[in-house]
Amino acid sequence: MDLYEHQARELFEEHGIVVPRAEVTDSPKEAREIARRLGGRAVVKAQVKTGGRGKAGGIKLAADPAAAELTARQILGMDIKGHTAGTVMLAQPVDIEAEFYVSYVLDRATGGFLAIASTEGGMEIEEVAATRPEAVARIPVDPAEGVTSAKAAEIAAAAGLPPQTVDVLVRLWEVLVREDALLVEVNPLVRTRQGRLLALDGKVTLDDNARFRQARWGAQQDEHHDPLEAVAAARGLTYVKLDGEVGIIGNGAGLVMSTLDVVAGCGARPANFLDIGGGASAQVMADGLSVILSDPAVTAVLVNVFGGITACDAVADGIVQALDTVRLTKPLVVRLDGNNAARGRAILADRAHPLIQQATTMDDAADRAARLAAA
Amino acid sequence: MAIYLTKESKVLVQGMTGGEGMKHTRRMLAAGTDIVGGVNPRKAGRSVDFADRAVPVFGTVREGIEATGADVTVVFVPPAFAKAAVLEAADAGIGLAVVITEGIPVHDSVAFTGHARTKGTRIIGPNCPGLITPGQSNAGIIPADITKPGRIGLVSKSGTLTYQLMYELRDTGFSTCVGIGGDPVVGTSHIDCLAAFQDDSDTELIVLIGEIGGDAEERAAAYIRAHVTKPVVGYVAGFTAPEGRTMGHAGAIVSGSSGTARAKQEALEAAGVRVGGTPTETARLVLETLEVRGDTVRG
Numbered sequence: 001m002d003l004y005e006h007q008a009r010e011l012f013e014e015h016g017i018v019v020p021r022a023e024v025t026d027s028p029k030e031a032r033e034i035a036r037r038l039g040g041r042a043v044v045k046a047q048v049k050t051g052g053r054g055k056a057g058g059i060k061l062a063a064d065p066a067a068a069e070l071t072a073r074q075i076l077g078m079d080i081k082g083h084t085a086g087t088v089m090l091a092q093p094v095d096i097e098a099e100f101y102v103s104y105v106l107d108r109a110t111g112g113f114l115a116i117a118s119t120e121g122g123m124e125i126e127e128v129a130a131t132r133p134e135a136v137a138r139i140p141v142d143p144a145e146g147v148t149s150a151k152a153a154e155i156a157a158a159a160g161l162p163p164q165t166v167d168v169l170v171r172l173w174e175v176l177v178r179e180d181a182l183l184v185e186v187n188p189l190v191r192t193r194q195g196r197l198l199a200l201d202g203k204v205t206l207d208d209n210a211r212f213r214q215a216r217w218g219a220q221q222d223e224h225h226d227p228l229e230a231v232a233a234a235r236g237l238t239y240v241k242l243d244g245e246v247g248i249i250g251n252g253a254g255l256v257m258s259t260l261d262v263v264a265g266c267g268a269r270p271a272n273f274l275d276i277g278g279g280a281s282a283q284v285m286a287d288g289l290s291v292i293l294s295d296p297a298v299t300a301v302l303v304n305v306f307g308g309i310t311a312c313d314a315v316a317d318g319i320v321q322a323l324d325t326v327r328l329t330k331p332l333v334v335r336l337d338g339n340n341a342a343r344g345r346a347i348l349a350d351r352a353h354p355l356i357q358q359a360t361t362m363d364d365a366a367d368r369a370a371r372l373a374a375a
Numbered sequence: 376m377a378i379y380l381t382k383e384s385k386v387l388v389q390g391m392t393g394g395e396g397m398k399h400t401r402r403m404l405a406a407g408t409d410i411v412g413g414v415n416p417r418k419a420g421r422s423v424d425f426a427d428r429a430v431p432v433f434g435t436v437r438e439g440i441e442a443t444g445a446d447v448t449v450v451f452v453p454p455a456f457a458k459a460a461v462l463e464a465a466d467a468g469i470g471l472a473v474v475i476t477e478g479i480p481v482h483d484s485v486a487f488t489g490h491a492r493t494k495g496t497r498i499i500g501p502n503c504p505g506l507i508t509p510g511q512s513n514a515g516i517i518p519a520d521i522t523k524p525g526r527i528g529l530v531s532k533s534g535t536l537t538y539q540l541m542y543e544l545r546d547t548g549f550s551t552c553v554g555i556g557g558d559p560v561v562g563t564s565h566i567d568c569l570a571a572f573q574d575d576s577d578t579e580l581i582v583l584i585g586e587i588g589g590d591a592e593e594r595a596a597a598y599i600r601a602h603v604t605k606p607v608v609g610y611v612a613g614f615t616a617p618e619g620r621t622m623g624h625a626g627a628i629v630s631g632s633s634g635t636a637r638a639k640q641e642a643l644e645a646a647g648v649r650v651g652g653t654p655t656e657t658a659r660l661v662l663e664t665l666e667v668r669g670d671t672v673r674g
Contacts (some may be wrong), residue, residue: 106481108589111488111560143485180480182559210480212455242615253557254533254586257612261636262653264615273616308518308538338521338542362539363655 001206001217002049006089008202011179012186015171019199022091028073034090035068041093044071046078046085054123056080061093094198099188100161101125104141104173106182113176115139115147115169117159121188147173164197165189179217180210228272228295235287237274244269245373247292247301247330249285251276251310259304262362268370271298285318290326302369303334304362312336312344320351331372332356335365377551378528378571378578379471379497380447382407382511387439387469389414389460390451390476392423392432399451399475399516401425406519408512411443414460437467446470449505449514457501458483465496473514474500474562484560491562498562504534504554515554517541523548527661528572530565531584532557532591536612536654540582543658547665550577557586565595573603580606580665582657583648585639587613592639600646606664609643609650610657611636 003011006024013019023034024047035042046058053059058080062068068090078085101121107114118136120128129136137159141147147155152169156162168189176184183205190200206217232239238253242260246268250256253275260270272292276284292301305315315336332355336344345358359365386403390396391413404410404425412431413423419434433439436448448469452460457476464472465487472491479501491498499506505515510524517534522541525548531537537554553568555561565583572578581603585592592611599607613636640650649664651657 106485106559108559108591109594111485111562113485143482143489177482180482182481207481209454209478210482213480250535252533252535252538254531254537254584254612255535255539257586257616258536258539258610258654260615261612265652270615306535306539306542308521308535309516338538339518361655363653 001208003204003206004047004049004087005045005201005203006047006087008204009089009199011175011204012172012199012202015175015178017168017171017175017186017199018197020091020094022089024087024089025072026076026087028069028076031072031088031090032065032069035062035065038090038092040064042068042090043093044068044075045089045091046075046080047087047089048080048083048085050081050083053080058085094190094200095193096188096190096200097193098191100165100190101136101187102161102165102169102172102189103183103185103187104147104176105185107140110140112143113141115141115155117155117161117169119160121190125187141173146177162191168197168199175204179204180207180214181205182207228291231294232274232291235291237276237284237288237291239288239291240273241295242270242272243297244271245297245299246369247271247274247295247298248304249274249276249288249292249301250304251306255304255306259302259362259366262366263302263370266367266370268373271295282318282321285315286322286325289319289322289328293326293329298330300369300372301330301332302365303332304365305336307336307338307340307344311340312338313340313347314344316344316347319356320347323351323353328353328355330355333359333365333369333372335359335362337361377508377511378568378575379499379553380506380508380512380514380551382409382508384447384471384512384514385409385411385443385445386512386514387412387414387433387436387443387445387448388451389436389448389464390453391415391430392418393451395475396451397423399449400430402516402519403449403513404428406507406513407510408514411445412439414439414448435467436464436469440467440469447514448472450474450476450500452476454478454480458487461487461498462490465491465494468494469496471497471499471514472562473503473505474498474556475503475505475515476500477502479558481558481560484558488560488562499553500556500558500561502558503556503561504537506551506553507549508551509549517552517554521545522552525549526577526579527582528568528575528578528580529553529582529584530555530568530572532586533584533612536584536586536610539654540584540610540658543654544582544661547662550575559589565591566598569595569598569603569607573605578605579668580608580661582661583607583609583643585609585611585643587611587616587636587639588634590634593642596639596642596646596648599643599648606668607648608657608660608664609640609648610654611639611643611650
């Protein structure tokens with residue numbers, strides 16, 4: 001789960017990293033009051049979990065409380081790359097002398113963590129990394145050792161950062177470890193004209209697998225922008241809404257992704273990603289079907305199940321039972337293969353529902369579903 | 376000889392007495408796996424009856440190894456306790472730990488994969504279906520009865536796609552199929568398996584299955600170009616998947632790759648790997664490649 005900037009700021013502050021004074025609100029009127037408390041001038045920042053806020057007009061400087069209210073009114077509700085700004089953070093402006101970049105991130109290649117640091121912080125850091133890699137230091141961190149002052153000094157020296165950043169580097173590592181984060185990024189870490197070091201903006205990605213031991217974030221869920229996604233999530237289904245017309249149900253993330261690709265290869269567009277997982281009980285199948293059938297964009301449904309651990313006759317039973325609770329209104333193409341496939345196909349054939357047809361291969365099933373969707 | 380797992384492998388099951396552990400121990404035994412014991416400190420000294428053998432339960436992995444000569448462990452322990460279980464197995468000197476458990480915090484996986492490296496223990500997983508050497512041994516939850524022994528080696532992040540390909544190529548058969556798991560940190564990579572298959576005299580052709588995210592396939596492609604002389608056929612899932620979460624700027628800085636299916640396909644093809652557009656086409660490419668090689672050998 002990604003945190004909002006203001007949540008990341010809060011974490012940094014708790015771990016002793018200095019951040020600008022700031023407050024969050026969803027009300028333009030309150031924004032005016034906050035600006036007053038901050039001394040008049042304020043930077044108004046859209047709180048969305050995506051990059052490129054500045055370029056999209058989601059970050060603006062307000063000269064006084066009245067301007068802060070107006071600016072907050074403009075930014076609240078703004079759409080930035082599909083994310084709606086539900087709140088704004090107002091922060092006290094700082095006099096920037098230098099902008100640095102520091103982060104710790106999981107390095108899949110080594111199965112460890114990397115410290116990344118540069119004296120050229122700011123919005124263009126990815127471009128700096130691509131065009132002048134020597135300007136960005138990448139130092140592996142031994143997770144068993146962690147980031148001690150000595151290690152932090154090594155990172156700072158490698159990046160050419162001033163020695164005063166050592167303390168921030170040590171504390172940022174503590175955020176990573178204590179919060180079970182996969183990424184902690186401060187960009188920019190600024191030095192003010194007064195010589196203070198502040199984390200001006202940050203990004204934190206927490207590990208969803210660690211919810212069971214992270215009391216504070218454990219209960220918090222990522223928001224679902226799509227109402228169907230919210231319904232599916234409430235039923236424990238892994239569902240992602242897409243723009244197409246072929247509803248898709250399958251077992252296993254890899255096979256479902258592959259099914260989307262094969263449907264797209266047949267010239268149709270998948271309406272969703274839905275993985276019913278290994279168990280595939282009748283209830284899960286019914287829940288999945290009802291979510292997909294309630295999507296008005298869906299004109300045909302493809303069920304693609306490979307019986308590995310799951311037996312296909314159990315899946316077929318699930319579909320038949322689902323028909324008792326869900327009224328099938330759109331054509332359904334079912335492909336069952338693998339364990340007990342013959343028995344599963346026989347069960348569906350016996351049910352003889354006029355809207356259900358069977359295919360024996362994935363490619364054939366996708367082709368039929370695509371043609372039915374277009375019909 | 377296959378890779379990592381043979382009929383000589385003596386297998387412990389950590390978490391055998393739990394629901395999943397019992398179910399899959401039964402299946403592994405049916406597939407011919409030499410299961411020599413379970414591990415559960417609270418049930419040490421007892422034994423569990425399966426169809427044709429009573430499997431003893433040991434209090435620790437070390438006791439299990441000392442009593443049976445076990446060299447493989449399969450871990451079904453719940454996420455909160457998985458790290459301790461794997462560290463224990465590595466400290467006891469097990470050669471291979473297959474971690475099936477899904478949902479282990481990444482910081483834990485980083486810790487135990489790192490520790491295992493210093494102890495000389497190979498980890499497969501976590502969050503993986505395990506591995507199977509058909510006709511010899513099955514360590515994990517891969518269905519054993521959908522394929523047969525043969526000369527294809529398979530490595531994959533995805534469980535069900537592995538099963539799909541095993542089934543499509545069931546008449547040709549497999550030396551070993553390894554499901555390395557889809558977590559961001561895994562103990563055994565595509566590259567490790569490619570290297571092992573390259574050296575395995577039982578493996579004639581390698582199937583590599585990838586999916587979106589990370590840059591493991593791109594790194595595998597670079598490895599193939601430099602080190603693999605056996606034919607490799609690839610498949611990548613996720614061309615139409617929605618753009619996933621980005622890891623801030625740091626993710627792109629680390630990998631220099633977009634992680635898209637297209638980027639992975641292009642990297643593999645540039646390394647001389649034939650990449651199928653669908654699982655079925657991938658299976659067909661495998662058969663074509665084997666046929667051409669057969670002709671070459673006969674000619």
